[in-house]
Amino acid sequence: MIFNVEMETMPHDQMRELQLQRLKETLQHAYQQVLFYREAMDQAGIHPKDIMSVDDIAKLPFLQKKDLRDHYPFGLFAVERSKVARIHGSSGTKGKPTIVGYTKEDLDNWAEIVARAICCAGGKPGDLFHNAYGYGLFTGGLGLHNGVEHLGATVVPVSGGNTSRQITLIQDFAPRGIASTPSYLLNIIETMRKEGIDPSKTSLEYGVLGAEPWSEEMRQQIEEGLGIKAVDIYGLSEVMGPGVSIECAEAQDGLHIAEDHFIAEVVDRHTGKVLPYGEIGELVFTSLTKKAFPVIRYRTGDIASLHSETCCCGRTTLRMSRIKGRVDDMLIIRGVNVFPTEIESTLLQFTELSPHYQVEIMREGSLDRFEVHVEVTRSFMEQVPNWETSDTLALLKSAICLQMKENLGVSIHLQIHAADVLPRSEGKAIRVVDKRNSVQV
Known part of the structure; x- marks a missing residue:
């Protein structure tokens, strides 16, 4: 079962119509409810009613990480705090974390986005899924968790660390899917070998890996070590969390963006000019359905390119390349x-x-x-x-x-x-x- 398959195979023109409708609603909501957005748009001489096409998004000012920190903790929320069902945030290793919020509707949308992503990776209802992403303020653990449940699969909420226990549970529970950072999955493979366990003999068939840039060479080592399909999942707390985009198991060639929920751009990191498909620059995302914490033209700091060709899997959504790195890395x-x-x-x-x-x-x-x-x-x-x-x-x-x-x-x-x-x-x-x-x- 694939959730909202019509969204993933929708003709480009129809998707643009849906995006424009949702973009207008998001802009109006943000303009009315968030002082920062109202002041930023007024200063730029742009109003939500001036947006007549998706391409007009380039007229809007950017949101940057500094803006999130300047309005810590709840200054960019677009609903009353009492209507926020959950709060997540970045790790905060370089200062205070960037804080984001979700309404119940936001969480439901996120769960469906992740469920679709897991299907894209080769998952299906009834799977047993080993979730080794960290739980807490970091969006990875709970983000994947809710998506697995929404899919109708069984989640094992192991979180990160305690590698020997992870291995024991993989052996005893026989999961079909696993999620973790690619570097930690390499650690699991290495520890299995030290313990005399052949990692290629586990029940695992696919891995949903992300939260850090990784190379094709690392993918090859993981796939050969475990005998699985390893796909890249992308997301960041400011935009939503994991599931913003993901590779399909069929091609493993570019990450399909959930375009019914997000508009992606790539801009020149120095000038801010929008770059054409295929050119490498800084990823910029605008959310289309988030109520508690809408983001408009958020500069992610991630370096990638966008591609519009239809994939062999049949999905028509825009794809982004794997992350080349971060501007600050x-x-x-x-x-x-x-x-x-x-x-x-x-x-x-x-x-x-x-x-x-x-x-x-x-x-x-x-x-x-x-x-x-x-x-x-x-x-x-x-x-x-x-x-x-x-x-x-x-x-x-x-x-x-x-x-x-x-x-x-x-x-x-x-x-x-x-x-x-x-x-x-x-x-x-x-x-x-x-x-x-x-x-x-």
């Missing part, structure tokens, strides 16, 4: 822009390395020093005598540095460690450690 190494996922793609080409890595940035005089920390696999250590001083390790290090130079256009300082030295993720992986000001990404 981008590293500038001697004038070259590099995202952590690009480093990951290069490293995972080497079978001698585990899929765990970290980038450290430190100051040396007036220059920044970038160190990439990787670790060899346990099998490499077993196969190469005195591996730490061996010619084999020296050749490996040289090959990695050369490949990094060819792929990214930069030279790096590479540190190779023994297996199991680098930290493992139980949620979002910390890929970049900035020791210049103790900021972690």
Whole structure:
């Protein structure tokens, strides 16, 4: 059973009509109920009644994360606090969290969006679904949870952490689907192998993975390790949570956007100009059905592109590329822009390395020093005598540095460690450690 399949296969012109109707309603609601939006539109010389087409959305001012923090905690809510059924927020690791709210209707819509997303990933009613996303203010755990229940499947609300227990429950309960961050699922696979368990022999058939950028090379390791289809799901608390878009199991080529609930744009991150389909820029989302916390042209900070071609799965909705990285995650190494996922793609080409890595940035005089920390696999250590001083390790290090130079256009300082030295993720992986000001990404 696929919920609202007509929404996912609707002709483009009909979808635009529905989006325009809902956009007008959202703008009027936000203008009347939220002082910030009313003042921002008035200052821009635009009124909700001036929006005559979906393309007119480009006339509206942007909403940025700073605006959310400036109006902490409830200043951007569009309903009375007593009508808010639930509050979520960001992790707040860089200050106060950004707070969002949901009415009961918002939660019902979100549950259906996620149910549709799980179907897109290969799920179906009656599935047993292992949910290893964290529960709490983070939208991942409860967002997936409610969608699984709405689908008519059985959810196991394990949350993150306690990896050995996760493995026991996967073995004993025999779930068909699993949700987690990709880095944590790699941790589960690795721990299974350490415990003498063949991860490819579990009951799992599909994984719904997100909350952090990840590469095709990491997908390949996960799919080969578990013998599953691993699809990318996208969402962020400010826009809704998981389910804003998801890859289909058939193509795994671009994430289908729930266009009946969201309008997506890609803009030049410097000028704010809307970019055509296919060009890479910053993702901007406008919600169409949220009552408690509507967002209008929210600049996500995520880097991606949009694509309009109909997918082989039959869905006609606009697709977005997988996230290339975040504007604030981008590293500038001697004038070259590099995202952590690009480093990951290069490293995972080497079978001698585990899929765990970290980038450290430190100051040396007036220059920044970038160190990439990787670790060899346990099998490499077993196969190469005195591996730490061996010619084999020296050749490996040289090959990695050369490949990094060819792929990214930069030279790096590479540190190779023994297996199991680098930290493992139980949620979002910390890929970049900035020791210049103790900021972690």
